[in-house]
Amino acid sequence: MSKRTIAFLKFVVVFLVSVSIIFLLAPPSFSADKISTKVIVRVVSKDAKIIGSGVGGALVRIKNLETGEVLAQGKQEGGTGDTDRIMVQPRRRGETLYGTPDGAFFQADLLLDKPTQVEIYAEAPLAYPQSIQKGSKTLTLIPGKNILGEGVIIELSGLIVNILSSSPKESLKKGEGVLVRAEIRML
Numbered sequence: 001m002s003k004r005t006i007a008f009l010k011f012v013v014v015f016l017v018s019v020s021i022i023f024l025l026a027p028p029s030f031s032a033d034k035i036s037t038k039v040i041v042r043v044v045s046k047d048a049k050i051i052g053s054g055v056g057g058a059l060v061r062i063k064n065l066e067t068g069e070v071l072a073q074g075k076q077e078g079g080t081g082d083t084d085r086i087m088v089q090p091r092r093r094g095e096t097l098y099g100t101p102d103g104a105f106f107q108a109d110l111l112l113d114k115p116t117q118v119e120i121y122a123e124a125p126l127a128y129p130q131s132i133q134k135g136s137k138t139l140t141l142i143p144g145k146n147i148l149g150e151g152v153i154i155e156l157s158g159l160i161v162n163i164l165s166s167s168p169k170e171s172l173k174k175g176e177g178v179l180v181r182a183e184i185r186m187l
Helices: 003-025 083-088
Strands: 035-045 058-064 070-080 103-112 116-124 133-141 147-156 159-165 181-186
Touching (some): 035 070, 035 116, 116 147
Antiparallel strands (some): 058 116, 070 103
């Protein structure tokens, strides 16, 4: 081999060793310290208002999809939101719909050390177990990037149905008519 080739190979070896040392000593893009990340979740009834305390609120659970660990869990409580804004006024893109002072929500403060894929699960209305509906969303949370304001919206479909009469304990006779009275309302 010529002196020129040997010099070039030495340069390549020194370059590769230098780059390796730099990568080993450089801090990772996300530090080992956990960073506070706030997330607001709002559970709403499809084409209706926020599920509030009047119907028992909603259970909300935030779970790390990689590890299965429950990062936060709690109850959404509060009011059903601004009726005029939610049910009457036309909606504009980007406009706050549910994130008003009288609207129920659940807020979690998560400590994250890296981007984390989570499932946000909700079930409601808690005061009417016969009418419970469930829903979830999957998203990636970035440490320090809070999701506030409107928050993460989980929309549930369904109705609350209360049988007023006849009682399930009443016996029925074959061929006899049955009068059923029920109260039906949105979640």
